Amino acid sequence: MARTGVFICHCGTNIGGTVDVSKVLEAAKSMPTVAYVDDNTYSCSEPGQASIHDAIIENRLDRVVIGCCSPRMHENTFRKTVATAGINPYLLEISNIREHCSWVHGDDKEAATDKAIELVRMAVAKVASLEPLFSRQVGLTKRALVIGGGIAGIQAALDIANADYEVVLVEREPSIGGRMAQLDKTFPTLDCSACILAPKMVDVAQHPNITLLTYAEVQDVKGFVGNFEVNILQKARKVDHIKCTGCGTCWQKCLERTPSEFNLEMGKRSAIYIPFPQAVPLKPVIDTEHCAHFKYLEAKEEGRDLPDCNICQQLCPVSAIDYEQEDQIISERFGAIIVATGYQTFDHSVYHEYGSGRYADVITGLHLERLLSASGPTGGEVIRPSDGLLPKTVVFVSCVGSRDEQKGRAYCSKVCCMYMAKQAIMLKEHDPEVQCYIFYIDIRAGGKDFEEFARRAQEEYGTLYLRGRISKIYQEGKKLIVCGEDSLIGRPVEIAADLVVLATGMEPSIGAAELAQRLKISYDTNNFFIEAHPKLRPVETNTDGIFLAGSCIGPRDIPESVAQGGAAAAKVAALFSQDVLTTDPMVATIDPMLCSGCLLCTQVCPFNAIDTQVTRDGRTIALVNETMCKGCGLCVASCRFGAADLRGFTQQQILAQVTSLWR
Amino acid sequence: MAIEYQPKIVGFLCNWCSYAGADVAGTSRICYPPNIRIIRVPCSGRIDPLLVVKSFQQGADGVLIAGCHPGDCHYTEGNYYARRRLALLRPFLEYIGIEKERFRVEWVSASEGKKWAQVVSSFTDELYKLGPREMTLAKGTG
Numbered sequence: 001m002a003r004t005g006v007f008i009c010h011c012g013t014n015i016g017g018t019v020d021v022s023k024v025l026e027a028a029k030s031m032p033t034v035a036y037v038d039d040n041t042y043s044c045s046e047p048g049q050a051s052i053h054d055a056i057i058e059n060r061l062d063r064v065v066i067g068c069c070s071p072r073m074h075e076n077t078f079r080k081t082v083a084t085a086g087i088n089p090y091l092l093e094i095s096n097i098r099e100h101c102s103w104v105h106g107d108d109k110e111a112a113t114d115k116a117i118e119l120v121r122m123a124v125a126k127v128a129s130l131e132p133l134f135s136r137q138v139g140l141t142k143r144a145l146v147i148g149g150g151i152a153g154i155q156a157a158l159d160i161a162n163a164d165y166e167v168v169l170v171e172r173e174p175s176i177g178g179r180m181a182q183l184d185k186t187f188p189t190l191d192c193s194a195c196i197l198a199p200k201m202v203d204v205a206q207h208p209n210i211t212l213l214t215y216a217e218v219q220d221v222k223g224f225v226g227n228f229e230v231n232i233l234q235k236a237r238k239v240d241h242i243k244c245t246g247c248g249t250c251w252q253k254c255l256e257r258t259p260s261e262f263n264l265e266m267g268k269r270s271a272i273y274i275p276f277p278q279a280v281p282l283k284p285v286i287d288t289e290h291c292a293h294f295k296y297l298e299a300k301e302e303g304r305d306l307p308d309c310n311i312c313q314q315l316c317p318v319s320a321i322d323y324e325q326e327d328q329i330i331s332e333r334f335g336a337i338i339v340a341t342g343y344q345t346f347d348h349s350v351y352h353e354y355g356s357g358r359y360a361d362v363i364t365g366l367h368l369e370r371l372l373s374a375s376g377p378t379g380g381e382v383i384r385p386s387d388g389l390l391p392k393t394v395v396f397v398s399c400v401g402s403r404d405e406q407k408g409r410a411y412c413s414k415v416c417c418m419y420m421a422k423q424a425i426m427l428k429e430h431d432p433e434v435q436c437y438i439f440y441i442d443i444r445a446g447g448k449d450f451e452e453f454a455r456r457a458q459e460e461y462g463t464l465y466l467r468g469r470i471s472k473i474y475q476e477g478k479k480l481i482v483c484g485e486d487s488l489i490g491r492p493v494e495i496a497a498d499l500v501v502l503a504t505g506m507e508p509s510i511g512a513a514e515l516a517q518r519l520k521i522s523y524d525t526n527n528f529f530i531e532a533h534p535k536l537r538p539v540e541t542n543t544d545g546i547f548l549a550g551s552c553i554g555p556r557d558i559p560e561s562v563a564q565g566g567a568a569a570a571k572v573a574a575l576f577s578q579d580v581l582t583t584d585p586m587v588a589t590i591d592p593m594l595c596s597g598c599l600l601c602t603q604v605c606p607f608n609a610i611d612t613q614v615t616r617d618g619r620t621i622a623l624v625n626e627t628m629c630k631g632c633g634l635c636v637a638s639c640r641f642g643a644a645d646l647r648g649f650t651q652q653q654i655l656a657q658v659t660s661l662w663r
Numbered sequence: 664m665a666i667e668y669q670p671k672i673v674g675f676l677c678n679w680c681s682y683a684g685a686d687v688a689g690t691s692r693i694c695y696p697p698n699i700r701i702i703r704v705p706c707s708g709r710i711d712p713l714l715v716v717k718s719f720q721q722g723a724d725g726v727l728i729a730g731c732h733p734g735d736c737h738y739t740e741g742n743y744y745a746r747r748r749l750a751l752l753r754p755f756l757e758y759i760g761i762e763k764e765r766f767r768v769e770w771v772s773a774s775e776g777k778k779w780a781q782v783v784s785s786f787t788d789e790l791y792k793l794g795p796r797e798m799t800l801a802k803g804t805g
């Protein structure tokens with residue numbers, strides 16, 4: 001027979017001022033299993049906890065009910081208290097007689113007292129059916145996976161590596177660097193983007209704790225915090241990166257020319273290539289779609305004749321070219337994963353009023369970055385893509401694919417206002433004769449030194465800001481006619497421009513949703529990943545051991561991405577500082593005798609925490625993975641056979657509460 | 664002498680939003696009728712229809728279920744399951760003679776203390792109007 005102790009807290013006058021505690025104690029005495037009752041002025045205080053501790057020992061109590069504030073406040077405190085007196089911490093039930101009673105029924109003391117008695121009775125009924133629970137300990141692999149080699153992923157990888165844990169950094173492009181590598185200068189300091197990024201990229205390549213897997217993608221993920229099993233697809237580079245020294249002979253001698261993705265197709269690259277001069281690793285890959293050798297092989301198979309080429313193979317001084325190289329699957333174990341897959345720019349071809357991408361001289365902000373960049377396709381000269389002339393009148397259009405619900409993009413991309421100001425400044429620096437116009441909706445310059453910077457663009461560099469949306473852009477001769485309205489003076493404006501720059505917004509990188517599904521993390525309607533809490537857990541996901549950083553969560557600028565990369569790394573380091581992980585014992589259970597093997601639970605479980613097992617008599621039944629289970633109880637409510645149950649909230653325990661009512 | 668009718672209400676509240684919302688009603692000292700007895704569950708998706716039926720069998724005049732707003736469930740999708748499951752339960756309750764007004768499902772977030780108090784008040788009012796439930800379910804059977 002259980003011996004339950006009931007302790008009622010006065011909480012000063014918070015409870016005692018409304019609820020007649022002596023009446024509650026009197027009533028509790030006659031409740032089933034109750035062997036002892038007492039009250040405290042403040043149960044959570046040190047003397048309060050000590051008196052509970054002593055009462056447990058003196059009266060040989062084996063279960064405890066505390067009538068006090070919400071369990072969300074002090075359940076953990078009191079679990080520790082009862083544990084010090086030798087009771088399993090899960091043989092405790094809190095009766096919430098403050099938030100749910102005295103504080104909301106201050107107007108009716110009698111009713112509040114009656115209700116408190118009933119609430120205590122429910123807790124007494126539940127505590128009698130509680131069972132001792134024990135946390136389990138599992139080991140963990142102290143190696144982290146970082147997905148995405150942009151600035152956020154680079155920062156995360158470096159910080160984890162510097163904390164002396166191993167990191168694998170996976171990037172799907174042939175080089176790390178991400179979007180930041182494509183930028184010319186950064187606002188508001190006008191630092192050269194590549195110059196501040198390149199040293200970090202080199203640090204990644206040289207760090208003894210970092211394994212860099214470029215041209216690779218995460219294929220599937222299994223497991224749970226501390227013990228993820230990940231398959232990574234290493235795409236065939238057709239170049240042996242162990243032998244390759246990056247001398248550059250191959251990509252200089254390659255005869256093929258194809259539009260460069262890195263330069264947004266505004267320049268050409270060879271078929272065996274590095275995406276940009278500062279690439280890390282500085283070792284090429286062969287683009288088999290455009291390589292003459294692979295075109296020749298394909299033609300041969302189809303019975304057509306094409307000239308073969310293997311110049312790169314012939315000229316490579318270390319015989320690193322390997323046309324036979326195949327895709328490879330790399331399987332690794334990780335304790336934690338950081339997702340930093342970044343963004344891409346919005347595709348503006350859906351804007352018919354801006355020419356749907358028809359006009360060569362209507363470009364995006366990212367194109368302009370490449371044109372401004374000294375290592376870009378024009379060597380830093382800003383020219384019109386159509387005829388190579390120098391533009392003198394440049395019009396910027398803001399919020400293209402941002403703050404536009406009609407285009408399905410309600411959010412603000414946050415960086416465009418600032419990069420337009422920066423580009424206007426840079427254009428003027430390049431050519432003092434240039435006049436820039438910026439059509440804006442609002443100037444959002446909420447960052448350190450941002451407002452001052454945007455002002456400089458206007459005051460020092462003579463950029464004209466016009467408030468209003470653009471209704472139409474069309475070509476007339478060599479000019480682009482930009483029609484809009486200056487909504488401040490309420491008059492239509494028309495500008496004959498040489499170049500139009502669309503400030504296209506940010507959207508998650510292609511494949512973000514699929515990756516989220518593979519990782520079982522949540523994403524929003526725009527495919528941005530969702531953090532565990534937008535304010536308090538901004539770099540965590542709801543899946544333990546998976547963290548987020550950078551623009552895959554939503555538009556971020558560079559310092560924010562760096563900060564988040566560092567924050568996610570700190571979370572990983574904290575996780576890895578433990579030698580074992582303690583699991584929460586309030587998880588689901590499956591009774592193997594009752595389980596029919598319908599496995600409906602495996603479908604409803606949001607955490608993939610239900611595996612299967614084969615019984616000795618050959619039945620396949622469900623089995624809870626206690627490390628992955630989060631204790632939501634979805635499986636319990638969907639099990640038709642009553643085989644699933646949830647520790648701490650079992651069917652029997654909840655029913656005990658129900659059936660104790662209104663006695 | 665007839666005792667004055669006091670509606671008896673059982674509330675099943677998910678821990679993460681609605682239970683916390685009810686806590687906020689407390690911290691903000693928003694008064695509401697004392698008729699409800701709250702049972703904490705991890706998620707609205709944990710609520711087995713049997714628990715609802717048992718509550719009525721125990722003599723409840725009304726059962727209130729509250730969970731996170733759709734899309735906000737701590738376990739991402741528990742409340743979607745709850746919503747569908749409990750929608751199916753409603754006709755069954757009517758079938759066994761329990762008016763559909765006696766069973767409510769509400770979404771209350773962790774910050775909506777005021778909404779929680781309003782929900783309880785309006786539900787209690789409604790149950791006053793409906794009057795005591797006819798004991799179609801005998802206690803202790805089934």
Ligand code: FES
Nearest residue numbers: 677706730731736
């Ligand atoms: S946790 Fe509130 S409904 Fe799932």
